[in-house]
Amino acid sequence: MLYTKDGSPPHLTPDLLDAIEDVQGVHLGLQELFEHKDVFVKYRQVKDKGAHDFFALGEHVTFFGIRDPMAFTESPSSGPTQKQTDTPQQPNNPSQSPSSSSSSSSSSSSKPPSSSPLPPVAQGYITATSKKGRAKVTVQDYADIITSLSPDVFSGMSAEVEWRASKKRSHKACHLSSDLLDGLLALLPPHMHQRVFGVVSGAGFKDQRLRSAQDVAKKNVAGFVLSGFDTGETLDERAEMLEIIMQQLPIDKPKLVTGPGRPEEVLDMIAAGVDMFCTYYPHLNTQMACALSFPVSYPFPPSQQQHDAHDPSKLNLRDPVYVLDKLPMVPGCLCYACRTHTRAYVHHLLNTHEMLADVLLT
Amino acid sequence: ASFMDPPLQFIVTAECGRARVGRLHLPHHICDTPMFMPVGTQGTIKGLTAHQVVDLNCGVILGNTYHLGHRPGPEVMKELGGLHEFMKYPRAMLTDSGGFQMVSLLKLAEITEEGVTFQSPHDGSTMLLTPEMSMKIQNAIGADIMMALDDVVSSTTTGPRVEEAMHRTLRWIDRCIKAHDRPKEQNLFGIVQGGLDPALRDQCLAEMIKRDLPGYAIGGLSGGESKDKFWPIVGQCAKGLPRNKPRYLMGVGYALDLVVCSALGVDMFDCVFPTRTARFGTALVPWGALQLKSSEYAMDFQPIDSNCTCLVCRKYTRAYLHTIAGSEGVAGQLLSIHNIGFQMGLMKNIRDSITNQTFPDFVRSFMRQQFPTNNAPQWAVDALREAGIELSNI
Numbered sequence A: 001m002l003y004t005k006d007g008s009p010p011h012l013t014p015d016l017l018d019a020i021e022d023v024q025g026v027h028l029g030l031q032e033l034f035e036h037k038d039v040f041v042k043y044r045q046v047k048d049k050g051a052h053d054f055f056a057l058g059e060h061v062t063f064f065g066i067r068d069p070m071a072f073t074e075s076p077s078s079g080p081t082q083k084q085t086d087t088p089q090q091p092n093n094p095s096q097s098p099s100s101s102s103s104s105s106s107s108s109s110s111k112p113p114s115s116s117p118l119p120p121v122a123q124g125y126i127t128a129t130s131k132k133g134r135a136k137v138t139v140q141d142y143a144d145i146i147t148s149l150s151p152d153v154f155s156g157m158s159a160e161v162e163w164r165a166s167k168k169r170s171h172k173a174c175h176l177s178s179d180l181l182d183g184l185l186a187l188l189p190p191h192m193h194q195r196v197f198g199v200v201s202g203a204g205f206k207d208q209r210l211r212s213a214q215d216v217a218k219k220n221v222a223g224f225v226l227s228g229f230d231t232g233e234t235l236d237e238r239a240e241m242l243e244i245i246m247q248q249l250p251i252d253k254p255k256l257v258t259g260p261g262r263p264e265e266v267l268d269m270i271a272a273g274v275d276m277f278c279t280y281y282p283h284l285n286t287q288m289a290c291a292l293s294f295p296v297s298y299p300f301p302p303s304q305q306q307h308d309a310h311d312p313s314k315l316n317l318r319d320p321v322y323v324l325d326k327l328p329m330v331p332g333c334l335c336y337a338c339r340t341h342t343r344a345y346v347h348h349l350l351n352t353h354e355m356l357a358d359v360l361l362t
Numbered sequence B: 001a002s003f004m005d006p007p008l009q010f011i012v013t014a015e016c017g018r019a020r021v022g023r024l025h026l027p028h029h030i031c032d033t034p035m036f037m038p039v040g041t042q043g044t045i046k047g048l049t050a051h052q053v054v055d056l057n058c059g060v061i062l063g064n065t066y067h068l069g070h071r072p073g074p075e076v077m078k079e080l081g082g083l084h085e086f087m088k089y090p091r092a093m094l095t096d097s098g099g100f101q102m103v104s105l106l107k108l109a110e111i112t113e114e115g116v117t118f119q120s121p122h123d124g125s126t127m128l129l130t131p132e133m134s135m136k137i138q139n140a141i142g143a144d145i146m147m148a149l150d151d152v153v154s155s156t157t158t159g160p161r162v163e164e165a166m167h168r169t170l171r172w173i174d175r176c177i178k179a180h181d182r183p184k185e186q187n188l189f190g191i192v193q194g195g196l197d198p199a200l201r202d203q204c205l206a207e208m209i210k211r212d213l214p215g216y217a218i219g220g221l222s223g224g225e226s227k228d229k230f231w232p233i234v235g236q237c238a239k240g241l242p243r244n245k246p247r248y249l250m251g252v253g254y255a256l257d258l259v260v261c262s263a264l265g266v267d268m269f270d271c272v273f274p275t276r277t278a279r280f281g282t283a284l285v286p287w288g289a290l291q292l293k294s295s296e297y298a299m300d301f302q303p304i305d306s307n308c309t310c311l312v313c314r315k316y317t318r319a320y321l322h323t324i325a326g327s328e329g330v331a332g333q334l335l336s337i338h339n340i341g342f343q344m345g346l347m348k349n350i351r352d353s354i355t356n357q358t359f360p361d362f363v364r365s366f367m368r369q370q371f372p373t374n375n376a377p378q379w380a381v382d383a384l385r386e387a388g389i390e391l392s393n394i
Helices: A014-018 A030-047 A139-149 A167-187 A206-217 A235-248 A263-272 A281-287 A336-340 A343-351 A355-361 B050-055 B065-070 B074-079 B082-087 B100-104 B131-141 B160-179 B198-210 B227-240 B255-263 B273-279 B311-315 B318-324 B330-355 B359-370 B378-386
Strands: A025-029 A061-065 A125-130 A133-138 A153-155 A196-200 A223-226 A255-258 A276-278 A290-292 A314-316 B009-016 B019-025 B030-033 B035-038 B060-064 B092-096 B109-111 B116-119 B126-129 B145-147 B187-192 B215-218 B247-249 B268-271 B282-285 B288-291
Touching: A014 B050, A014 B311, A025 A030, A030 A125, A030 A133, A030 A139, A030 B318, A061 A139, A061 A255, A061 A276, A125 A139, A133 A139, A139 A167, A167 A196, A167 A206, A196 A206, A206 A235, A235 A263, A281 A290, A281 A355, A336 A355, A336 B050, A343 A355, A343 B082, A355 B330, B009 B330, B019 B330, B030 B035, B035 B330, B060 B065, B065 B092, B065 B126, B065 B131, B074 B082, B074 B131, B082 B092, B082 B131, B092 B131, B126 B131, B131 B145, B131 B160, B160 B187, B160 B198, B187 B198, B198 B227, B215 B227, B227 B247, B227 B255, B227 B378, B255 B330, B255 B359, B255 B378, B273 B282, B273 B330, B282 B330, B311 B330, B318 B330, B330 B359
Parallel strands: A025 A061, A061 A153, A153 A196, A196 A223, A223 A255, A255 A276, B035 B060, B035 B268, B060 B092, B092 B145, B145 B187, B187 B215, B215 B247, B247 B268
Antiparallel strands: A125 A133, A290 A314, B009 B019, B019 B030, B109 B116, B116 B126, B282 B288
16 A cells, blocks of 8 residues: 555655556555544535545545554553443444534533543543644544545554563553444444454564454454554564464455565565555655665566665665666666656756656655 | 757747737747746756646746756766757757856856856856857757857846946857857857846847847846836837747746736746745635645635646645645645646637737736736836736726
């Protein structure tokens, strides 16, 4: 799923995006989009339209995720979780239109004027970190942004923890994910239920991962987000954990992972059973002035002479060796940049700090 | 590129007052004038692909000799087949001589009879730009139109320096003509100087015309002089230049200026304004400009201009553009697409109304949109009057 920044793939205007074949879906991120929630709510109210129209994403499948593929920020201690998981909670007036004010408490309409505390799940929240700072995202907030944007598929709410988090933190996050999912489903209209991906949490702890996977496998969700990968685990640890998780999940529902993007890692994860990837690996390469050049179709062509001997999977176009190179970035590649332009031109654009370099590399 | 002889033909196809529509045949493209030429200083119009520039109906785009002469340099440029081949832009191009940088980078430049010594702001190295050197670089770049190296003074300069520069410009045009290596493929335009002094301008005009060049530019303006000093010089030069050759006013790009100067008989314009302002989050519209960073657009779900048919207006709302305006990346590209589209649309309206003999009505309607409370600037009123167009001021 293509990485986006503020809703658009970096450097790609809609005509350029459409010209790239094989892009099927994009990732939309809570972290940076949350600050515009009120705009999306209003847009839905006024125009009855969502993410596809607002961001001009055409026919692309949209996945709304919690974790920003580009910057993993570990969640601070999220809102308090309840002590028991089976408190019968007051559904917060499901017929209430999603455009109701998000700033007030979600159960304000049915709350008795007493001092009794809100049902615990309503207190649960995660955080969104954007350039403006940290914002609290309650279940109602998340439901509002989801119903406004109406992405094709979306993640359940989760607290992101890194692989080596403490057992206690990870445990709390597991519970939070689970409880918030129930709270979310209660607030969402039924037709949205078949789009939610349950979250498997548990950081580096096999027992937690196992329980989390078992737990979410029982829920009526469309697929699964395996959270917390590419946060410090070794490749062996990752492979081991994926096996444990996959055994618990139904085979006929898609699994999505945010983070890893190097081709070898992607291939390993596909072998392990992962179906969807949200990564900013191509964007990272663009920022480093590298053109990805690993072979993509089998049988692989005989090994080509690469200037950058250290890494045969990419070309660093800042290298002065390209100054007069009239070849396309990757001979045989059918993208606009390779069909039209030369390595020499891209090298010149990088040298002169021109934006078009990023556009072509993207 | 077709081999044309001569490499430029200009035919006036319609006139309305002093304004005229022309057909300009260049080796790489046939263009209609009056036309606006976006600027692609370093071999790219910032952030846009060559394909997108063509889709926007651009005819001629600019490259800059000073910058390209530095990077990638004339040898590399020549080896790679010239700028057209380098950036894969199939239509026409024009290169500035590098002279404007004299004015804009004055602190780093020293002007002598030989040429201009620049100190590069990038790495401190010095480069001597002579008329001969400018021709050499521009020949390597291979643009359809090349500008002579002129001695440019800031339009706010007064005194003997202005006259000195005018005369030197004439001596340099002769050196340029002599050094120009590809007169059958590239057109050398002379630039009329003389500051804000009509007498000097007349002198320069007379001398330039004697050189019988394929086209001429009006230089040394659009640099901070007051508008009521600006327009009479534009009018004088446009009138003084030959009817059957294109007239190019350098550095002009605001909508109002484009309309007024077209009325005075100018055929070609260039400016960084539309693309630069796009990167700051500003969208150009017939009634002015939208500063999309302003919070007033946060919940505005209209397109930039509901009458505009560009890709950006078809697909996006002001509200979305507000969320990204001014930040790096796609916002600059999207607004550049719209703004260039806007400029192209404006020029098309100018041409069509001249052809249909309704140009004065178009001007009046344009002015009403830009200045709805009858607050058109006096200089524009005066200039249009000189061009034979009365604005109905109450």
